[in-house]
Amino acid sequence: MPSMAANNFSRNTHQNQTKGDFVSRKQKIEQQRKNLPIAAVERRLVEEVRNNDTLIIVGETGSGKTTQIPQYLYKWGFCRDGGIIGITQPRRVAAITVAKRVAEECGVPLGQKVGYAIRFEDVTSGQTKIKYMTDGLLLREALLDPYLSKYSVIIVDEAHERTIHTDVLLGLLKNVQKARSKSINGVVNTDHNNSNIGHALEERIDNQNDGILKSCQVKKHNPLKLIIMSASMDARVFSEYFGGAKAVHVQGRQFPVDIFYTHKPETDCIDAALITIFQIHLEEGPGDVLVFLTGQEEIESVERLIHERLRQLPECSRKLLTFPIFSSLPSEKQMRVFMPSPAGYRKVILATNIAETSVTIPGIRYVVDPGLVKARTYDPKMGVDSLIIVTTSKAQALQRSGRAGRDGPGKCYRLYQESFFEKLTDSTLPEIKRCDLSNVVLQLKALGIDDVINFDFIEKPDRTAVVNSLWSLYLLGAVTEDNKLSDVGRQMARLPLDPVYSKALIIASQFGCLKEMLICVAMLSVESIFYAPREKLEESRNALKSFASPEGDHLTLLNVYRAADEFFQKNKMVHSEEKAEKNLRKWCKDNYINSRSLKHARDIHSQIVRNVEQMGLRVTSCEDDTLLLRRCLAASFFLKAAMKQPDGAYRVTLSGLIVQIHPSSVLFRAKPECIVFNELVHTNHSYVRNVSRIDYLWLVELAPHLYAVQD
């Protein structure tokens, strides 16, 4: 009996507690919302949105703009006509976490009134009114619904980051807005002046709606409200681009961060970083340290040096723990940076610029910033990506120092002189100015924008970059001689892949090896599959040997995928799905394979299998006919072929560039006469990665417009 009573008692308490917690949590959320800087200007902001079709909102970190503004707009009736509010983010995690938070604030389950959509994951429903998504996803939606007609408001968040998706989206939205306000005036088919997408949209509607839908041609659209949100001080660029759109500022909430510069220029940045870390550790109050470094190698050597110097300190001063974080680090190791340090210990986080925006680590009071970053640039003429260490921009330096002021007042040590800071560029070059544009050009063409060179970008990409991508799209058969999208090009645009890979799938369906090519393309689309930690180089090499194919990296990747899939399917017969997934991760670890990359490849694979089936392509297998598959690789990747030179280097056939096979390739030693490859990256040398052995005569046979029999 007593135990019974106790049981009841405890259950009651538990219920009361739950209820009490719930109420207090709700109240706490209400309180937090009211205390946000943005809450004070709710009415004014709503008025501004009502009065301006396009509004620029500059909000510093901590203002609450991302979570609150959509809720305000919903509350004040911006969804009343059935339209929904869409908010784009450059990163997936941001879309997910913000949506979760907003659903909680609204007290609704995620996926109903509030939801999110990212690639592979759509947590929205018919009732969704506030939809967070990635900017790339909204671009994809535009291909299916050129007017983006279900949205009454679109908010482009983090616009200052100027990702390539954001830039393309801004251009698109500007035109969609024009086209929608035109159609509302009922002039959809008469006014063919300045807006090329407006024009293109009208033509598309004309073509698509032949016949019974003709009466819908002048379908009335609601005007589109556009909000551009940026954290940068400088709203002028956005305002000018949108015809002098009004810009409003919202206060942020950050703790002050003291900035320190060096008195003289530093020659050895690693040494300077080490000295600074130990100065902080020995002289400053509690708080963790975040150090920005350029790459894995630098991080690993700084970590080693810290441990060496710690050993020279007295016992009582050794309470310092290091945590590396960079993107190719397996997730479980990345997660360690979030563990609170044991009492009395100080954490030093050695990070790449993953910690600038993508990962927010609590507890940071000190930032060490050498002012350098490894940046990717693209040479459109040679088709070469380069990874070079360059100085950060002012905006980047500001972003880095801000990481010290999230939990309290902080300090930032810039390892350069103040005069040097003044010389830094204001902001980082937008991505659209430094990457391959063939995918962007293909997508714009699929949206009906044929004249890409004169498209109204917020910042025009280099003309040669556009011309070169048009040329490669022409060679792939995606655009015709008169620069129009071909039927093949239209098919390619439906696939969420690099255009070369989309074309490879189409060719493979003709060769009868689409099943294999789907796997190759999925594996080629992800970050490196193999993981080789420095301390276990030998073991990881042996693991790779069991998958290696003498015919090249493509077949090796195919072997890995098949082995993983076979392992997974066998597991699924005896275990639950989750257990099988877990075992697969273990299998990856044992085989020195990055399970995050493999999971990504498996997701892409299932997505593109659905895509090609919808396109009506037949998924047939060439079974073990690797010769056929390699011929298909030659037919697909003929733009990237190279011939061996007498000295063992390779000469890229189309550009004449001299390159080496990357040491990570299975063909690094074999050095076949003729190869195709997928990536050309310049670091210390020019390297080609993902390489397969082919026969030069196949190129002559399969790409005769570019290759002839050699004398």
Place this chain on the structure above:
DNA sequence: GAGCACTGC
């Protein structure tokens, strides 16, 4: 025998 920051469809 080198070593790739980050994000996205």
